[in-house]
Amino acid sequence: MKNFNSDILQLLKDIEQEMKSKLLWQSLPPKAEAFLSEQPFALDMMLPNEWLQWIFIPRIRALIDANAIVPRNFVLYPYFEETLKQQEEAAKLLSLIENLDKRVKA
Secondary structure, three states: OHHHHHHHHHHHHHHHHHHHHOOOOOOOOOOHHHHHOOOHHHOOOOOHHHHHHHHHHHHHHHHHHOOOOOOOOOOOHHHHHHHOOOOHHHHHHHHHHHHHHHHHOO
16 A cells, blocks of 8 residues: 555656646636536536646545545546647656556556
């Protein structure tokens, strides 16, 4: 479990760094109502990178910090592949997201 959590934390850190290097990391959060979305990936209220930064990464980190169980078998890659398909510079970010998906497969 410890290796799994440390692997996940490292992947999240790598995703964050890649988002920052591609200027996808934001200094200000979306409006409060965006966090109330009931849609998958908050797609009606947030851009994909916003959801990743403001919802997914903090929640997974919080679970690990609380020694709670990190969900398994989630799949992010197809969504991000579709939303970032026009951005050639997103290849590394997509690769990191794909690695995260592979790591959480039970």
